[in-house]
Amino acid sequence: MRLRNIPGADEVVANSPYCISQPAKFKGSFKSELFNNDNPLHIEIGMGKGQFITTLAKQNPDINYIGIERYTSVLLRAIQKVQEEEIPNLRFICFDAADILDIFACREVDRIYLNFSDPWPKDRHSKRRLTSSTFLNRYNSILATEGHIEFKTDNRDLFDFSVEEINNHPLWKLDAVTYDLHNDSTMNEGNIMTEYEEKFSSLGNPIFKLIASR
Ligand code: SAM
Numbered sequence: 001m002r003l004r005n006i007p008g009a010d011e012v013v014a015n016s017p018y019c020i021s022q023p024a025k026f027k028g029s030f031k032s033e034l035f036n037n038d039n040p041l042h043i044e045i046g047m048g049k050g051q052f053i054t055t056l057a058k059q060n061p062d063i064n065y066i067g068i069e070r071y072t073s074v075l076l077r078a079i080q081k082v083q084e085e086e087i088p089n090l091r092f093i094c095f096d097a098a099d100i101l102d103i104f105a106c107r108e109v110d111r112i113y114l115n116f117s118d119p120w121p122k123d124r125h126s127k128r129r130l131t132s133s134t135f136l137n138r139y140n141s142i143l144a145t146e147g148h149i150e151f152k153t154d155n156r157d158l159f160d161f162s163v164e165e166i167n168n169h170p171l172w173k174l175d176a177v178t179y180d181l182h183n184d185s186t187m188n189e190g191n192i193m194t195e196y197e198e199k200f201s202s203l204g205n206p207i208f209k210l211i212a213s214r
Helices: 009-015 030-035 051-059 072-082 097-102 123-128 133-142 156-168 195-202
Strands: 041-045 064-069 090-094 109-115 143-153 173-178 208-213
Touching (some): 009 072, 030 041, 051 072, 072 090, 156 208
Parallel strands (some): 064 090
16 A cells, blocks of 8 residues: 655654654663563554554553554554554554564564555565565564464465465464455454455455464
8 A cells, every 4th residue: 555645744753652763772672661561562564554453452451562564654544543542552663574673673572463465466576575485584583482473365366375485484384274254253253354354345355364373
């Protein structure tokens, strides 16, 4: 998702108390120095307008949440939605997740959510997909031993690619897979819809979900 350039978005993002402007400063100390607690840290990469992670943060005050989105024009929408509220366990980072090893230390993150990630349909761009082995290697470094990844999409090609990347990876394994999340009573329990999920499921598209760990 890339919204047209929105004048002033960079400034709003830079000045929002929800945004971490120099995330690398907290590498290894997000819990102790930023959130001032020892609660688990869950992140969403490619959070878009933030409905999913904001809802989760309100539901689970004892978990720290960080949403990562690379475009200020998109992050601006998430900030506008929460700016009148106080959600102490929620922060955003405007950042390209390709460099995620620069901001999180080894084993610092307890869960990673990937929702409706960009499909990058051309083969030559496959390493940019957030479920490629390139990214799985990065997640392997930052994710706690007991941590896991949760990935949802309505894009069958991207989902099949993701299942294959995990199955072919020497460290990662699939813990659960569904090809129709909204009609899978076990995996859909407590499901929080993202903006894209609402849009595509309302068109009748099935939603695919996998959970992977090491
Ligand atoms: N997760 C939201 C949802 O389900 O409604 C948004 C989905 S949208 C298709 C994908 C989002 O991921 C876009 O806002 C895009 O800018 C962001 N994104 C894609 N690649 C990214 C990356 N490498 N780092 C940070 N954000 C990324």
